[in-house]
Amino acid sequence: MAENNSNGTVFQINFVNNSSNSGTFMVFQKDPNMAMPGINSLAWITKYANPKTQGFFSWTINYNFSWMESESITSGITSGTSQSLPAGEGLLTMNGITLTYDKGYSFIDPVDQTPEGSLYIKEDGTIPLDRASVGIGMCGAPTFMIQAQPNMELVFTPTPEYWIAFGDFTQSQVINVQEMTNSAQVSFPPGITKMNATLNEDNSWTIIPD
Structure with missing residues (x-):
């Protein structure tokens, strides 16, 4: 049975090492x-x-706009200054925003953007080249980023797949998904919101419904 809270359906991955x-x-x-x-x-x-040991991750599908300041966006780069703002519920309202720069980056002017079902980011003419990344996230943490540029308009229509990996990672670091050698997709079958991901003794994965 799907678990719900005030923010929507809760999805969960239980992991075992x-x-x-x-x-x-x-x-x-x-x-x-x-x-x-x-x-x-x-x-x-x-x-x-x-x-x-074991633990879990849980989330709801609530999107946000995100930016992170960095000199370049390459595999392994992390950043300090950042911002995440909630996007409109269900990608229907307040699903557009503008990124601007005035001694620092900030999001301004949230708007209802059409067509519905996507997230829109306008980068205005103040944005410096190659000093920040911008994109979207979920539950307040960034998931997809692209190098920020002036006078660009970005459109994201997210249909995410969830993957789990084990290794040496830091939250919000850029990863090269093509070079991920020990990851596994965690798909949620219809009506299932909890999955178990076990990292086996031989470092293989077993993914099954809870």
Whole structure:
């Protein structure tokens, strides 16, 4: 049965570390329909775990706009200054926003944008080149980012896939999904909102419904 709160359906991944290694469980998103050149996936949610321990990640599908200040957006880069603002509920209202720069970056002027079902970010003419990344996230943490540029308009129509990995990760770092060698997709069958992800002794994955 689906669990709900005031923000919508709650999805959960329970993880178990049956390997002999300590490390970080990390959930990231892929989007097969997001063909925007230069788009990057980020380490979305993370948790460190020793061998023979377990934990969980849970979230609701609530999108947000995000930016992060950085000199470049390449694999392994992390950043300090950032901002995330909630997007409109269900991608229907307040689903557009403007990124501007005045001694620092900020989001301004949330609007209802059409057509519905997408998230829109306008980058105004004040944006410096190659000093920040901008994109969307979920539950307040960034999931997809692209290098910020002046006078650009970005359109995101998210249809995310959820993936889990284990290794040395920091939340919000840019990851190269093509080079992820030990990750597994966590798909939620219809009517199922909790999945179990077990890292086995041989470092393989077992993914089953809860």
